[in-house]
């Protein structure tokens with residue numbers, strides 16, 4: 372990847388003249404089966420330019436209550452897009468057509484206009500949960516009935532694809548736009564893309580500039596992204612195997628509660644049932660070389676990735692056993 376970056380041909384992307392960025396955008400559009408795609412610096416920007424391009428200020432966006440754009444993008448839906456979120460309570464981040472339809476606003480001057488639906492696949496706070504094609508198709512069919520577009524937050528779309536045995540382009544064929552992230556499981560240093568119809572991407576391009584995401588000789592970064600898409604997608608299954616192994620080892624320890632069936636991809640949520648709270652446990656794990664996120668007073672999140680191997684899982688299980696008992 373570093374070599375591909377070093378040899379990248381570059382130009383000024385503000386003028387659309389960086390050949391490597393153009394190649395990444397064309398490659399991604401081809402991969403996802405969309406007309407066009409746009410390279411942006413982060414997953415947050417990918418989602419936010421998509422939200423901005425699909426909606427008008429004052430609109431409402433329907434999504435899961437623990438969804439990324441609602442909770443982890445610094446209020447950008449309000450601050451940058453001027454929209455409000457209509458959060459849905461779900462099991463594991465996945466909702467059905469009926470729940471969606473109940474949330475879509477009637478046409479009446481009292482109400483905001485429902486401007487967009489967002490689905491997240493895999494769903495981070497749903498525990499890396501995977502939407503099936505049928506689940507997604509049912510939701511998009513209902514959205515379409517009301518003329519509401521659907522955006523797929525696919526920061527981990529390839530994890531879903533590998534776990535479900537469904538091509539990323541099959542998921543994307545059901546939605547109006549999708550974002551993908553190059554710097555999570557795929558291991559590039561920087562970058563995301565938003566993909567969709569050409570006229571939509573033209574609008575996204577304008578908002579990318581407005582949000583401060585116009586880049587110049589960024590082909591160096593695009594080269595890393597191309598390398599990641601070409602070489603790292605198939606490795607994601609290994610991360611999923613590692614997560615299962617990790618979950619099994621942790622589930623056998625005292626003082627934790629975790630549902631092994633809920634481990635579908637590279638994310639493992641663990642509930643703590645003993646005296647320690649999540650931040651104290653995370654600090655103890657950090658002292659032992661394992662970084663985890665406390666995600667609630669009594670929950671921690673483990674994420675496996677391409678820089679950790681099978682043997683590391685045993686190290687982490689041992690660290691967890693020690694952290695839970697002797698501090």
Ligand SMILES: *Cc1c(COP(=O)(O)O)cnc(C)c1O
Nearest residue numbers: 413414415416439491495524526
């Ligand atoms: C990480 C992530 C994003 C984007 O986050 P950035 O840190 O801005 O790249 C978007 N959606 C989901 C589901 C994510 O996990």
